[in-house]
């Protein structure tokens with residue numbers, strides 16, 4: 001069985017305490033009944049005995065409270081301590097019934113009330129065992145009373161009471177364990193639903209990933225780049241700029257023609273690797289299409305952008321490709337410009353494209369900035 005995480009554990013523990021406080025309300029009612037019986041002369045024991053009900057109730061409940069508060073209950077097989085709480089309550093009730101006088105018959109139903117507290121926890125077997133204990137306690141009380149006559153009662157009325165109690169206890173056991181079964185089934189369904197939800201979520205993530213990633217280079221694709229760049233533009237503060245670079249591999253067609261398409265693919269993958277390794281965590285490189293890539297550098301000026309693109313250009317120019325002969329090198333041309341707050345992304349991309357075109361015209365393997373970037 002897997003351990004529940006600490007947050008879930010804390011939630012369960014809070015629920016156990018809530019249930020414990022609820023049980024205390026029942027104890028409180030029993031204290032009122034004892035006080036009323038004692039005040040009206042219906043209590044058959046001594047003053048000390050009357051007092052002992054309160055003391056025993058308080059001491060046992062303080063022990064349970066201590067166990068819950070310190071988390072010692074978590075060491076038990078059932079951390080709710082349902083069985084021990086039920087047994088203590090059944091014994092205390094039996095002790096009370098011995099001296100409660102004429103109103104005893106009406107208080108007998110409290111045995112059923114105590115068992116109801118196990119509704120979400122106890123199995124049918126546990127329910128029947130606790131019901132038998134309740135019946136046994138009261139039967140013992142009847143037998144003892146026949147010997148020592150604490151209160152007047154004929155054997156017939158005692159037997160009738162026992163029979164009625166047995167019927168009610170059986171009924172409570174059936175209903176209680178049925179509630180527990182229902183709860184188990186609901187939990188099971190909830191777990192299955194959660195599993196389905198998890199599977200759906202991971203499938204959605206995979207789909208999302210597929211829709212936004214270029215399969216060959218594992219870089220974000222054009223669509224994802226546009227969305228992300230537009231989002232980042234809206235976050236730019238006054239006076240801040242981002243760097244944009246369009247990169248195109250030089251004479252890439254020749255690589256394909258001379259060494260095959262799959263060698264070309266490997267070159268594209270190597271470039272993606274080089275670019276990624278030369279960028280900071282917040283910067284972005286995406287495949288714009290074919291052998292064209294785009295960079296977006298967060299919060300940067302023209303000098304930093306130029307420096308970064310040059311680093312990538314030199315990294316590629318000096319790279320030895322596994323898929324190509326050692327002497328064959330691959331170069332890139334880049335066009336760069338800056339993006340300001342509220343700029344149109346399309347307009348800035350066309351500026352970077354113009355600068356890229358100039359880089360190609362001026363001999364390739366170089367970086368050129370659009371004039372607007374100097375403004």
Ligand SMILES: Nc1nc2c(ncn2[C@@H]2O[C@H](COP(=O)(O)OP(=O)(O)OP(=O)(O)O)[C@@H](O)[C@H]2O)c(=O)[nH]1
Nearest residue numbers: 248249250251252253254256261262264265290291
């Ligand atoms: N291997 C491979 N080749 C691709 C891929 N996408 C585009 N290409 C090729 O990239 C080449 C681009 O060629 P051109 O647009 O003529 O440009 P170039 O040869 O790089 O020349 P310049 O850009 O002018 O330096 C074409 O041959 C395309 O088939 C790809 O995914 N894999």
